[in-house]
Amino acid sequence: MDKVSKENKMNKEINELRKKFKKYNIEGYVVPKNDDYFTEYSKINRLKIISNFSGSAGLAIILKNKNYLFTDGRYTIQSEMESGKYFKIVSYEKIINCALFKNLKLGLDPKLFTHQQINNYFLKNNKIKFLSNNLIDEIKKKKVVKSVPFFSLKDEIVGENSKSKINKIVNYLKKNKADNLFVTAPENVAWILNIRGSDGPNSPVPNSRLVINKTKKIFLITEPFKAKKLIKEKIINKNQLVSISDLPKKILSLSGKNFIIDNKSCSFFYENIIKSKFKIIKREDPTYLLKAIKNNTEIDNMISTHVVDGVALTKFIYWIKKINKKKITEVDAQIKLEKFRKRSNKYLYPSFETIAGAGKNGAIVHYRAKKDSCRTIRKNDIFLCDSGGQYKYGTTDVTRTICFTKPKPSIKNIYTKVLKGHIAVTNTDLKLNNTGIKIDRRARKYLKESKLDYAHGTGHGVGFFLNVHEGPQSISKLNKIKIQEGMILSNEPGYYKKNSYGIRIENLVFVKKIKKKICFENLTLVPIEKDLINFNLLTKFEKNYLFKYHLDVYSKLSKYLSPNERKWLASYI
Numbered sequence: 001m002d003k004v005s006k007e008n009k010m011n012k013e014i015n016e017l018r019k020k021f022k023k024y025n026i027e028g029y030v031v032p033k034n035d036d037y038f039t040e041y042s043k044i045n046r047l048k049i050i051s052n053f054s055g056s057a058g059l060a061i062i063l064k065n066k067n068y069l070f071t072d073g074r075y076t077i078q079s080e081m082e083s084g085k086y087f088k089i090v091s092y093e094k095i096i097n098c099a100l101f102k103n104l105k106l107g108l109d110p111k112l113f114t115h116q117q118i119n120n121y122f123l124k125n126n127k128i129k130f131l132s133n134n135l136i137d138e139i140k141k142k143k144v145v146k147s148v149p150f151f152s153l154k155d156e157i158v159g160e161n162s163k164s165k166i167n168k169i170v171n172y173l174k175k176n177k178a179d180n181l182f183v184t185a186p187e188n189v190a191w192i193l194n195i196r197g198s199d200g201p202n203s204p205v206p207n208s209r210l211v212i213n214k215t216k217k218i219f220l221i222t223e224p225f226k227a228k229k230l231i232k233e234k235i236i237n238k239n240q241l242v243s244i245s246d247l248p249k250k251i252l253s254l255s256g257k258n259f260i261i262d263n264k265s266c267s268f269f270y271e272n273i274i275k276s277k278f279k280i281i282k283r284e285d286p287t288y289l290l291k292a293i294k295n296n297t298e299i300d301n302m303i304s305t306h307v308v309d310g311v312a313l314t315k316f317i318y319w320i321k322k323i324n325k326k327k328i329t330e331v332d333a334q335i336k337l338e339k340f341r342k343r344s345n346k347y348l349y350p351s352f353e354t355i356a357g358a359g360k361n362g363a364i365v366h367y368r369a370k371k372d373s374c375r376t377i378r379k380n381d382i383f384l385c386d387s388g389g390q391y392k393y394g395t396t397d398v399t400r401t402i403c404f405t406k407p408k409p410s411i412k413n414i415y416t417k418v419l420k421g422h423i424a425v426t427n428t429d430l431k432l433n434n435t436g437i438k439i440d441r442r443a444r445k446y447l448k449e450s451k452l453d454y455a456h457g458t459g460h461g462v463g464f465f466l467n468v469h470e471g472p473q474s475i476s477k478l479n480k481i482k483i484q485e486g487m488i489l490s491n492e493p494g495y496y497k498k499n500s501y502g503i504r505i506e507n508l509v510f511v512k513k514i515k516k517k518i519c520f521e522n523l524t525l526v527p528i529e530k531d532l533i534n535f536n537l538l539t540k541f542e543k544n545y546l547f548k549y550h551l552d553v554y555s556k557l558s559k560y561l562s563p564n565e566r567k568w569l570a571s572y573i
Helices: 003-024 046-051 073-083 115-121 135-139 162-175 186-193 224-232 244-253 268-275 287-292 296-323 330-342 359-363 409-426 436-448 540-560 563-570
Strands: 028-032 059-063 067-071 088-091 105-108 127-130 180-183 209-213 218-221 258-260 279-282 347-350 355-358 382-387 389-391 398-403 459-461 470-475 488-491 494-497 501-504 507-514 517-522
Touching: 003 028, 003 046, 003 059, 003 135, 028 046, 046 059, 046 135, 067 073, 073 088, 115 268, 162 180, 162 186, 162 209, 162 287, 180 186, 186 209, 186 287, 209 244, 218 244, 244 268, 268 279, 287 470, 296 330, 296 389, 296 398, 296 507, 296 540, 296 563, 330 347, 330 355, 330 382, 355 359, 359 382, 359 494, 359 501, 382 501, 398 501, 409 436, 409 488, 409 494, 409 501, 409 507, 409 517, 409 540, 436 459, 436 470, 470 488, 540 563
Parallel strands: 028 105, 067 088, 105 127, 180 258, 258 279
Antiparallel strands: 028 059, 059 067, 180 209, 209 218, 347 389, 355 382, 382 398, 459 470, 459 488, 488 507, 494 501, 507 517
């Protein structure tokens, strides 16, 4: 579909939505990116339907005569390109106590918002009306997505059985004098029960919820069909299965006086049901932190996964820099990269939609190349490629910035400052700088000396054969969660010059304890573009780091490479 057709379609759907305002007695309607499981990647994207915005985070408000799209710094350029004709693009922080319009009655679906979001965003200056029907679903019928049963992971893959995990949670409940925990994030259910599913396009999430009682009773809430393998394998029994439609009734039949819920993924709808009988004493699911600290088995699986992924990426970089002589598009490049990944029988599918941006498209932080509108990669382009895979068993995420000819000195200097920040993060003393906020400063230091910066975090947590983005840990200007042994994070400083190029260098790292020292260890094994480095700007320590890193890459990958690929990779040492 061309740009004009997309805009006409979007305008038609906005008008269809506005026609419903009178029927429901509202003056505006709020559309978030998330579905009712609050997952980042969902097969249902109502925000894209109404706004054409395809980014991973955003919220639209459609009023009678004006529309607003709230999103963050990663999507400043992209949102303007995709939605700017019909929406005023606003920085996400302005949604807090939104004062861009006042005294309006806004309609929303209570299953798609948390209590905290509703309070923080709308109630100071506007009124809310909860609608039992989702108005986007009314104007565009939801596609029926075929359900696929959940599957279980063996203990030797995950390193800890579900009984042990439930015991940890029950101990937490007792310590906090809590009777019940309502686990509403599917990835947390996946971790507790050692199950996975096929409900997300890029993550093996099992769309489900879980209630855990202090007596160790559990109830899995999902479509019964999805749990049939789990019952057969005795992961759960029939009495522990609750259908989604029966959940409200089930909650009200539970014993105890209080509940812990999750303020990130428990909807206003479910919170109200719980509050009708129970006291909510805490709003933080302890599973996030338990899940973030990987055990030795999970780390070992991630290490072996990154060898497989490193081979694919290294072969791809060699191909695109040294072998390919044809004119190819960004889409051609990402298809070729996935072909290299598919050579491994452990590869399943991408962990997110590949970002392959050449030239000015690389400056769009989360750019997505489309076949009908993508750029042909030119010899003088800086090419940014951010991609990842879901494997049996592990999750990867890596970004490399590549050049094909001698770059300008100014670009080399900026790339080198990004690299210096990347190296500084990897070599953080985690006893001294043990929170994301402190580590983030190290990443930005060299760019800031030149009054440069980037509008995204430096790193996110990563799941084990789960979501490529997970919390509670991250490396960012705000995150104060203590970085602990076993955590996996990304390390990805960058720089983006609008209409020119984008630079990002991303490895995944895990936190390792060596004697009394706590430090980051690289998981990612992919060469870092040497043709973009101004070695005069590197210290002796940084040069030694690069030598050791590439020696490690070569020693672990070389046996899987052809003689020519090996010779080329050896030139990085």
